[in-house]
Amino acid sequence: MGLAAGGVIAEEVGRVIAPEPVVVTVGLSLGLLRRLCPDHPKMAQLISGEAVLAVAWQERGPNGGPTGASCRYTGGKLSGSKAWVVGAAGAQGFLVLAEGDNGPFLVLAEAGADGLAIENRVQADGSAMGELSFSDTPAEELASGEAVRAALTEAVSDATALAAAELVGLSDRALEIVLEYVKTREQFDKPIGSFQVIQHRVVDLHVMREVAQAGVHEALARMDSEADPKIRARLASRAKARAVTAAKKITRDAIQLHGAVGYTDEFDIGLYLNRALVLSAWLGDDAYHRRLWFEAREEGGEAQ
């Protein structure tokens, strides 16, 4: 299944803000395994949903932001820490990117392995993001060398694109909820959706949604027919930048358009805002991806 088709599923996941690790599994976990060790028994378990593996590939630098890998893998043992691990709480194991003496490794650490400590940081949508630390933690080597880095680049591009699609679905449903609300909520003896100021704001959200849908669909379709990882990464950045911009605007304006009840925990619309916050921050927000996109454009030239 290509990204265009995977995007359709991700959009549906986004529409119902399902707490399922679909994008992270399809994009990252499977994305790494199918490229590096397609015959590993965990592949089948992941596909059937029997097992969930979280991917630990990022690390926190001295100022809190992401940094290069310093987590080490030597003699079958892991040491160091990893950050922003989605689905850490429910995972049976972790796919960990680590540096060995002669380059990068992808290794598998079981959830209950010795020397593994997990700190879960609660996210706006109620999910948890894991901070892992390893101290002589035993782990199984899955792959090593430049292939690991290449597979990671591709898997991150895929996951970024699918997260964009998930945000598109989320925005779509959030706007539907807004439309239902402004058509039924009455003030001054009229539905508030009959006031022009409300109408024009909702129209702007609608245009934002349509542009995001068209842009993300096009980017994913082009990624499917593109082999160059740099161009695929640039397309993924385009998709995520657009999807985050749209989702932020739509979910935040949605709260305003609901008025006071939008700020309560009683209405579904708040769930969309919270999920959008988490999905936007994960794998980079719009400002971050615009920067990557621009740098790639400078490097690759205008024609791609």
Add this chain to the structure above:
Amino acid sequence: MTDWNAMTDEEFRKEVRQFFETEYPEELRHLPHRPKFAEIEHWHRKLYAKGWVAPAWPTEYGGMGLDAAKLLIFYEEQQRWGVNRGRDMGVQMVGPLIIKFGTQKQKDYWLPRILSCEDIWCQGYSEPGAGSDLANLRTRAEIDGDDFVINGQKIWTTMAHDSTHIFMLVRTDPKTPKKQQGISFLLVPMDQPGIEVRTIRTLSGETEFCEVFFDNARTPRENLVGELNKGWTMAKALLSFERIFIGSPSLAQNALGQLESFARGRGAFDDPVFRDRFAQAALDVEDHAALYARFADQLKRGETLGADVSMLKIWVTECFQRITELMIEAAGPDGGTIGPLQVGNVSVDVLASFYKARPTTIYGGSNEIQRNILSKAVLGLPG
């Protein structure tokens, strides 16, 4: 006669591109203003000899008979090469109306004269009290023997000072319950004592717009197109297809290219804030093009475009404005300077672009009107 529609899209595109690239006069590429007919007459003669003046008209009336897909390609190539549309009100507006609603006699007389540019047309719709609320128009036409006698005023009439004829919406029945009723569509020769044209100078210093005053001007009754008092429905019937063009990406794409070369020359990309705003604008243009392609595909499949096509115009015109505003920022202290600014071997007229972008959110149905349309016709928001 060539059956263009039988060609593949690629063959057709190649043919059109080649003709423009070899035949279009270099000095007329990307003209920054609307030309008078004399300025582009030599190009019109070439188009006329080729039989390409009216791409959308059926072949029986001297058009190319292009289907929607081919028509879109034709216009895309035209914009790509910076080919001026010429004085095309006759071809774009009056011709299709006469073809659809006119009598055989009207077709035989007017259509060949439109193609040859023997008659050059301007559009008399807006009035001082009828802009966004066009149906509020008050210019009267009363029957007097074999003529209509016209009194009133039109405004924003593009290039009226360089036109031989005006097609106009006039009130022929002032007593109807709804103001959309009682409006008729008339063809009127401009060379007569009852018509006075005054040009309006715009912020950019151009004089493309005019006011046209009617003081007992006359036109024969046979110059009524369609039924008396049915002009409003007819004029609206024409809009469906044209609406995609007003939202085409080309204006913003061209401006973005200008912005990029200007900003590079000026070193504006050294500033991370500018880089981000440029990236935003560039992505806005790219994603708009994706949305445009979706509507274009709809046309190519033979579907009629709905009211939602309005969103293309809203997005692209506002984006165009932001791009020209970024040019001014990149110009720094030169941002208020009239005329071309030289950077390296590139010369960019920053203010001309800025001014050109201003009216795009006003004309063709202001963006506020477009939002009203989307709100009611697409989102179904109440009254």
